[in-house]
Amino acid sequence: MTDPQTQLETLRGQIDELDQQLVDLLAKRAAVTTQVGIIKSQTGMPTYVPEREAQLIASRRAQAQQQGVPPDLVEDLLRRIMRESYLTQNVQYRCATLPGTKVAVIGGRGALGKLIVSLFERSHYDVIVIDQTEWPQAKAMLAGVKLCIVAVPIKQTIDIINTLDYLDDDCVLADVTSIKQAPLDAMLAVHKGPVVGLHPMFGPDAPGMVKQVVIICHGRQNEQYQWFLEQMITWGAQLTVSNASEHDADMAYIQVMRHFTSFVYGAHLHAEDPDLSSLIAHSSPIYRLELAMVGRLFAQDPNLYADIIFNNTENLALLKRFRTRFDEAIHLFETNDKAQFIEQFTQISKWFGDYAKTCLVDSKQLLLKADDDRMLRKK
Structure with a gap:
């Protein structure tokens, strides 16, 4: 009977062989998707067809379920593979009007x-x-x-x-x-x-x-x-x-509030001056992701974000209302009013409705990916 180390090496060899086959299959798939891209560029078919992608994922999830493989794992792999396949198709496109326009x-x-x-x-x-x-x-x-x-x-x-x-x-x-x-x-x-x-x-x-x-x-x-x-x-x-007015109203929340609160959070960290490496080392996956979103802002052009935030004076009123609500939340903490905090929390949860549950599921996938990437960077 072989010793455990020998058995382990044999199994690892099998895994290596399977991984090599996986890379070979990915190379073959990339060659096929390149040909798909050529046909689409000649015919003007859209690069992204949501129905086709949804059908493909559903089929492979069903196959995974039948074979005892976690369907979520298969979907994660497929989405990453498909994202790469779109890059192989992102070379030439058919002109939607007269070429040379x-x-x-x-x-x-x-x-x-x-x-x-x-x-x-x-x-x-x-x-x-x-x-x-x-x-x-x-x-x-x-x-x-x-x-x-x-x-x-x-x-x-x-x-x-x-x-x-x-x-x-x-x-x-x-x-x-x-x-x-x-x-x-x-x-x-x-x-x-x-x-x-x-x-x-x-x-x-x-x-x-x-x-x-x-x-x-x-x-x-x-x-x-x-x-x-x-x-x-x-x-x-x-x-x-x-329409333009609805767009600008939405962007006040989607862009202005998001960027401004990230700016203020970054400014607060800068003023408090904690050890950033210690924060990262001791943080949970969700905090690392949030910190990454803040840090990402400060790796970009400040003029762009100044233009976005300062372009409309109506944004100031929105941000002042946000400050008021922040102060109100601080007051709950100052008065130790946990009951009111929980009451407001529940009301906000009802406002988000089922979307909150969707966010919970989606964010789990993001956190797992972020954690995987962090472990790889440590090595």
């Missing part, structure tokens, strides 16, 4: 502008990039352009839009600013042709638009820019329509 991106050398330029170039458009160095020639460069996208910082957006009164009447004028009412009003005032406001809900570090949300605020002559919307769908974007 002239598209201009003002601010096309900025972080988000570069991504937009890259997507259009890979879709066989004639792309014109206009930044500060080209601005004196902008009028001549924009002649004959069918789509002009303004992708500059918030504080410059309105001023840039107000100069574009010379665009051809059939040119689509669009912006990608994180606020929508003021830019949309400016575009409608300065341009007689089709107008649309966009807000890509992702950062410039995204590899493309696959599975990314883009908010659409219609302006004028919607039918004239359907090809542009179809192009974004081909890129894999998920389009959602909103």
Whole structure:
């Protein structure tokens, strides 16, 4: 009878062999998804098809259940594999209109502008990039352009839009600013042709638009820019329509409050000056994730977040109301009113409803992933 160490080495050898087979299968799958991408680029089929992805995951979960493998494990693996497969398809795209159509991106050398330029170039458009160095020639460069996208910082957006009164009447004028009412009003005032406001809900570090949300605020002559919307769908974007005022109201919560509270939390940590490495070493997975969201803010351009927070004076009233509620919560602590705390907690829980339970389930997956990554970094 072999000793336990020998048995262990034999089993480890079997695991290594199976892992090698797994890598081989992933390589074969990547080759197939690359071919899928080629076909989609030739036909204009969207890169991301939610129904297909849902059906695939459901089928594999059922198979896993039958074979005694945790379905959640299989789904986790599949989602990671599929995310990688979208990258293999993110090479070339079919043009949704006539190839060679002239598209201009003002601010096309900025972080988000570069991504937009890259997507259009890979879709066989004639792309014109206009930044500060080209601005004196902008009028001549924009002649004959069918789509002009303004992708500059918030504080410059309105001023840039107000100069574009010379665009051809059939040119689509669009912006990608994180606020929508003021830019949309400016575009409608300065341009007689089709107008649309966009807000890509992702950062410039995204590899493309696959599975990314883009908010659409219609302006004028919607039918004239359907090809542009179809192009974004081909890129894999998920389009959602909103009116400009509702969009800006939502962004006050989604962006302004989130970024501002992260800023204040970071400022508080900076002033208190705890040992950051000790906090990280002693933290739970949920706190590490929260700390990562705060730390992430301070690894980026402060001008961007200053523009987002300071762009609308109405945001100040919202933040002051938040401060009032923070003070009210502090008062509960000062008076040791646990009963009122629990009562408010229960009311808030009811307001969130079933979404709170969904958040609990989803966050567990995020925490497990974050914990796995932390253990790997320790090694």
